[in-house]
Amino acid sequence: NGYELREYNRVKVARAIEDLGFEENLIAKGLKSNRSMAIAVLLPEFRGLFSFDILKNLEMVLEEKDYTMMISDYESDSVRLAQRLDHFRRRSIDGLIIFPLANGDSCLDSLKEYRDAGIPVISMSDRIRGFSCDYIHGGNRLVSFQAVDHILSRGHRKICIVTGRRETGVTEERMEGCREAFLKHGLSADDMHIIWTDYTMKNAVSKIGESLASDPPTALYCTSYYITMGAVLAVNGSKYQLGTDVSLIGHDYFAGTEIVSPALTTVEHDLESLGREAGLLMMDRIENGIPDESLEIEIPMKLNIRESVRALI
Structure with missing residues (x-):
């Protein structure tokens, strides 16, 4: 529970945990810290390989902090997006990672409620026009x-x-x-x-x-x-x-x-880095608070040259 133990007592507690098969109660842990221990991720659609490879690496970071992901697809529909945003906010999630719509300004009122509630928001791949939040993208x-x-x-x-x-x-x-x-x-x-x-x-x-x-x-x-x-x-x-x-x-x-x-x-x-940076940044915002200025992180992309461009000269 975050308290230091003398070595003798630590050994006794460790032995008791092993003998009794004790497992940490994450729900109780969340109640004590006033956190849900859940991060919401909103995707425009479930079929994108791009977003799922990012999520795989994001989840690895979150699991290290005992966090889970709640993933939802808003079907590239602004009305459904606003509904999902309101749903997750009422669930008292600890953070939101969103792959936004092209016309992201349609959900600005819902996003401002996140900011007012002190819930960190990270936008992936594209900016949300009219809303200031952390932004992670490729070059x-x-x-x-x-x-x-x-x-x-x-x-x-x-x-x-x-x-x-x-x-x-x-x-x-x-x-x-x-x-x-x-x-x-x-x-x-x-x-x-x-x-x-x-x-x-x-x-x-x-x-x-x-x-x-x-x-x-x-x-x-x-x-x-x-x-x-x-x-x-x-x-x-x-x-x-x-x-x-x-x-x-x-x-x-x-x-x-x-x-x-x-x-x-x-x-x-670099999907591994995109997911990892999103997870690390979200954990930092949850643990240390949301700063006045949003952060932009650019993860360089690469051109992998193979055989499909013919030389004409």
């Missing part, structure tokens, strides 16, 4: 610059940037990195061909398929996992060959990255 601008720079350096000029949701901070950062790469090579932002999608695989297949049928690019830079999968399906379903006629850089490592022929060059998050 989207830099790695997008590196990806497009790699494509341009290999002689490509007819490049399609396939992305989604113009209004998100993540999209803005990625597009800024793309623009910087074009400028480096003496091109203007007007030279960028952009395909806007809703981030689903089905929509990506349709939009990229239309581009391949009308005015095919020599290279695609896809800014999400599902867009990448849609691009592979679209190219393989066309008269063009992936890696020969149409080069591709995708987002996020997955089991088929090296099985697809040719092996895909991808932009990859």
Whole structure:
């Protein structure tokens, strides 16, 4: 219980614990500390491999402090998001980790109630506009610059940037990195061909398929996992060959990255660090309080070069 014991007494207590099979009562521990010993995690959808790999590493940190995760999916719906936020606040959770909507300002009133109650909030991957809280993300601008720079350096000029949701901070950062790469090579932002999608695989297949049928690019830079999968399906379903006629850089490592022929060059998050940093920061906020200024943590991403970008020069 946090008190020091003389060595003789410590040995006796340890022996008694072993003999009786004593287990710590975490509910009683929470009552004593006035904590629920639970962290809520809100996801836009359950199907994302990206978020689950983060959660696996987050849980490892929380378990060391006897905390559990309460995970919920708000189905990318602002009404359901507000409902889940209110539900968890009434459950007296000790902290909230949220993967926010593009229009996160729709839940600002609910989030402000968390702040008023002294409940720490961490936003993952994207900022919540209009609400100040800790924010952990990958280095989207830099790695997008590196990806497009790699494509341009290999002689490509007819490049399609396939992305989604113009209004998100993540999209803005990625597009800024793309623009910087074009400028480096003496091109203007007007030279960028952009395909806007809703981030689903089905929509990506349709939009990229239309581009391949009308005015095919020599290279695609896809800014999400599902867009990448849609691009592979679209190219393989066309008269063009992936890696020969149409080069591709995708987002996020997955089991088929090296099985697809040719092996895909991808932009990859450090999911282990994202999850670990979220857990460590949450524990710090719970134990030491919420400071006046929010913290931004950037976990660098990497460009893993494989075989899917053909050299034209």
